[in-house]
Amino acid sequence: MSDETLKRTNLYEWHVAHGGRMVPFAGWEMPVQYPTGPTEEHHATRNAAGLFDIDHMAQFSVSGADAEAYLNHVSTWDTTLMQVNDAHYALLCYDDGTIVDDIYLYRLPNRWFVALNASNREKDLKWMQSHTDGFDVTVTDVSDETYMMALQGPKAIEILQKVTEVSMEGVPRFTVAEGEVAGIPTLISRTGYTGEDGVELFFDASRALEMWETLLKVGEPLGLKPVGLAARDSLRFEPSFPLYGHEISAEVTPIEARLGWALKLNKPFIGRDAILKVKLEGPKKLLVGFEMVDKGVPREHYPVAVNGEIVGEVVTGIFAPTAGKFAGHAYVPAKFAKVGTKIQIEIRGKLKEAVIIRRPFYRPAYK
């Protein structure tokens, strides 16, 4: 992996020039933080606004007469419930119910559009293209020509509104609109992965710098800051949003990952029968949220114990800046998943007390 050439977004030079600390992530060289550090970037996003270069993420165009039926077949959400300009979170699952990836579905006037994880781009494309038999549909990878940027936070809409004539009052949460932002034709999606109000923007990749600098210029007086991957992780963790390779993977079904809200089990889709079986029989393990009672930083892969016996593993562990807690997500046997259960996290050879708490750690601001 080390000699693999890392891809760079069109903002790479900007990040480097502004002190972005570049790290390898999912085959890309991305800023993990800027000079003021991830904690301040996290708070800026919760209290004002954050701007995220997320062009590493993949986007596919799904077109053809059967696009709706096809996406209904491959994803866990019921696409027939989606109106034009709706956006919705869903999962792609294997036949055995485990997770290929999580996905955002966008229903546009003339086609469908999906956004997926960078690390799964090739795998997802192959998997989606391998399930088109019997459907008049074409799945095309448009990641290279499409730029993806997120503007998130309580001031995000106010900032956006300074550079677009599209009235965001007419674009409620989980819907999209097409229009110009900073003079650039853009698909504006009132979505995001931080627990804050805001938008994700899709536009011609050649205009990335123009968009970025314009948004920063109008946003900085309102507290907007560029945000790197470290704060992106703490921002998505607090509202308990899953991240592929951590909370979700080909090792777990959506039931174990507690993503029942992303499932429509009353319609057929790939993996449904296996998922129904897990639901009916009850999952053997479950994702839980926990906070440390003893001080210490839980980290991914640290063992989880109950009464001193190792029963599971941490999948995300951090100091959650807004919650002000050392906290994490872990998989434990279902019988230990109850809120209030005392667990221990093995931190560098020592068992430290923790307790399972109700998720999320931060209730999304738009709810």
Added chain:
Amino acid sequence: MNVDQNAKYMESHEWARKDGDLIVVGISDHAQDSLSDIVYVELPAVGDTVTKGDVFGVVESVKAASDLYAPMSGEVVEVNESLEDTPEVINSDPFGAGWMIKIAPSNPAEWDELLTPDAYAAANA
């Protein structure tokens, strides 16, 4: 990068500074900057003994846990308790309020083995 001219250094980025007969220990500005935001620090207790080059504690940043190595041997006579609730002080004032422990050295000659400010700065240029 700031280097405290009154301190001496370990290659592993701890600093040691004389305070009367005692040795004050912390991590360098370069170290705190590389670690990024520090969220937790685990330090020894007063009365513990530490050995030069051995681990005496752990500093945890947003990114990772890093061991702390003792620049000199001796007995821990004071611990900066305020770091338990405000570890971010290590980021904002690594040579001052971010100090970690004070050691009564058992082998004062170890001082001479530490890197001078210039040597440390040159090694991390």
